[in-house]
Amino acid sequence: MGVEIERKFLLADSAWQQEVTHTLHLRQGFLSTDRERVVRVRLIDGESGFLTVKGRRVEHRRFEFEYPIPGDDAAFMLDHLCIQPVIAKRRHVLGGRTPGEWIVDEFEAENEGLIVCEVEYQEGDTFELPAWMGEDVSYDDRYANSSLQRTPFTTW
Numbered sequence: 001m002g003v004e005i006e007r008k009f010l011l012a013d014s015a016w017q018q019e020v021t022h023t024l025h026l027r028q029g030f031l032s033t034d035r036e037r038v039v040r041v042r043l044i045d046g047e048s049g050f051l052t053v054k055g056r057r058v059e060h061r062r063f064e065f066e067y068p069i070p071g072d073d074a075a076f077m078l079d080h081l082c083i084q085p086v087i088a089k090r091r092h093v094l095g096g097r098t099p100g101e102w103i104v105d106e107f108e109a110e111n112e113g114l115i116v117c118e119v120e121y122q123e124g125d126t127f128e129l130p131a132w133m134g135e136d137v138s139y140d141d142r143y144a145n146s147s148l149q150r151t152p153f154t155t156w
Contacts, residue, residue, distance in 0.1 A: 004062055004120065006119065008137050009129070009135065011104070011117055017092075019095060020092045024044050024090070026043070026105075029084075030083050039051070039053050040145070041077045041081075049070055051067050052066040085109065085110055088107070091104075092106065097127075099127055100122065
């Protein structure tokens with residue numbers, strides 16, 4: 001059973017850009033945005049598709065199940081089945097940071113101007129926040145991707 005442990009932060013400055021190892025382009029949409037269960041479709045670089053089911057968040061944790069699906073299926077779901085508009089963003093993967101996975105998402109289209117850093121880690125891990133890390137918005141539901149789909153950043 002998969003458990004996701006994650007924190008989300010705004011950024012204080014652009015120094016994070018020096019740590020980028022590679023960048024992906026993501027389109028993602030939602031088949032369900034219910035608070036108890038979110039069902040997400042994601043297409044990475046127009047090729048790799050994923051279907052993800054996430055449970056309700058409790059503290060920094062929630063159950064997460066992710067499955068690869070054909071890219072063409074993901075593209076069809078995004079265009080025809082997902083709640084519109086879908087989210088577009090550039091995902092910058094950061095290197096040299098431990099523990100876990102550190103990524104910065106730069107949102108596009110309806111969420112243009114929003115940039116957040118997410119840190120995924122394991123139970124018991126501790127980490128120091130770099131100077132470029134800003135406010136912790138992990139518990140601010142406005143920053144959840146499912147919320148950004150319903151109420152885009154540009155409308156705040």
